[in-house]
Amino acid sequence: xGVTAVCPGSFDPITNGHVDVIRRxxxxxxxxxxxxxRNLGKQGMxxxxxxxxxLEEAVGELPNVEIATFDxxxxxxxxxxxxGVVVKGIRDxxxxxxxxxxxxxxxxIGSVETLLLPGGPLYSFVSxxxxxxxxxxxxxxxxxxxxxxxxxxxxxxx
Ligand code: PNS
Numbered sequence: 001x002g003v004t005a006v007c008p009g010s011f012d013p014i015t016n017g018h019v020d021v022i023r024r025x026x027x028x029x030x031x032x033x034x035x036x037x038r039n040l041g042k043q044g045m046x047x048x049x050x051x052x053x054x055l056e057e058a059v060g061e062l063p064n065v066e067i068a069t070f071d072x073x074x075x076x077x078x079x080x081x082x083x084g085v086v087v088k089g090i091r092d093x094x095x096x097x098x099x100x101x102x103x104x105x106x107x108x109i110g111s112v113e114t115l116l117l118p119g120g121p122l123y124s125f126v127s128x129x130x131x132x133x134x135x136x137x138x139x140x141x142x143x144x145x146x147x148x149x150x151x152x153x154x155x156x157x158x
Contacts, residue, residue, distance in 0.1 A: 001030075001082075002029075002030025002031055003029050003030050003031070003085070004029065004030065004031040004032070004033060004081055004082060004083040004085075005025050005028075005029040005031070005032050005033075005083060005085045005086070005087050005115075006032075006033045006034075006035050006074070006077070006078050006081065006083045006085070006086050006087070007021060007022050007025055007032055007033070007034045007035065007086075007087050007088070008034075008035040008036075008037055008070070008074050008077075008086060008088070009034075009035075009036065009037070009088070010036070010037060010038065010039040010042060010044070010051075010128070011034075011036050011051050011054070011055055011128070012042070012044050012045055012046055012051055012128050012132075013045075013046055013050075013051060013054050013128060013131070013132075013145065013149045013152065013153070014051070014054055014055050014058050014059070014128075014145070014146060014149060015123070015126050015127070015128055015131055015144060015145050015149070016122075016123055016126060016143075016144055016145060016146065017089060017091070017119050017120075017123035017126040017127075018058075018089070019058055019059060019146060020089070020119060020120050020122075020123055021087065021088070021089035021117055021119060022034055022059050022062070022065065023059070023062065024117060025087045025117070026059075026062050026064055026065050029064075029085070029087075030064060031064050031066070032062075032064060032065045032066070032087075033065075033066050033067075033068055033081055033083065034055055034059060034065060034066070034067045034068070035068055035069070035070045035074070035077055036048065036051055036052060036055060036067065036068070036069045036070070037069070037070045037071065037074065037077075038071065042129075045132055045156075046152070048069060050152065052067060052069065053148075054146070054148050054149050054152060055067045057146060057147075057148035058146035058148065058149070068081075073109075073110070074086065074106060074110075074112070075106050075109055075110025075111075075112050076110070078106075078110060078112050079110065083112075084111065084112060084113060085112070085113050085114075085115060086103075086106065086112055086113070086114045086115070087114075087115045087117055088103075088114060088115075088116055088117065089116075089117050089118075089119040090116045090117065090118055090119065091118075091119045091123070091124050091125075091126075091127075092124065096116065099114070099116055102114070103116070123144075126144050131144055131145055131149075131153070132153070135153035135154070135156075135157055136157050138157070141153065
């Protein structure tokens with residue numbers, strides 16, 4: 001059966017930074033579940049269906065990666081999937097500051113360990129929010145997101 005890791009996120013939309021983290025996680029665990037959830041603190045742009053389609057296009061071909069949605073507590077989703085490990089990418093100290101309380105909360109309420117994976121330097125400035133902002137004003141983000149996301153953003157802001 002092997003060890004399953006969960007890569008959670010809002011993926012609104014998935015960026016090349018996310019792809020990097022998912023690929024590196026998939027290279028080190030038997031199974032990876034990419035869990036697309038809702039961050040209550042963020043206003044969404046793509047609906048769940050669109051985000052799932054874009055995730056599928058970006059990482060769906062990886063043989064040990066499954067894409068799923070969750071609506072509720074991450075620790076409950078992990079328990080349903082028999083996963084004791086969550087992997088999240090971090091770009092900088094701000095990410096560490098926001099991820100640490102969540103990691104500790106998830107360890108406290110669900111015995112889920114979180115591994116924080118430093119993102120590659122190429123993606124240190126890439127976030128879904130900035131990508132959306134640049135695309136909204138006609139900027140070129142084609143090097144920063146998977147091709148399907150680039151197309152979706154161009155369609156959205158055409
Ligand atoms: O991509 P994001 O915005 O960093 O993803 C955050 C997400 C969706 C993974 C996080 O908000 C989450 O886990 N939400 C589910 C609800 C939950 O478990 N909240 C308690 C976290 S300590």
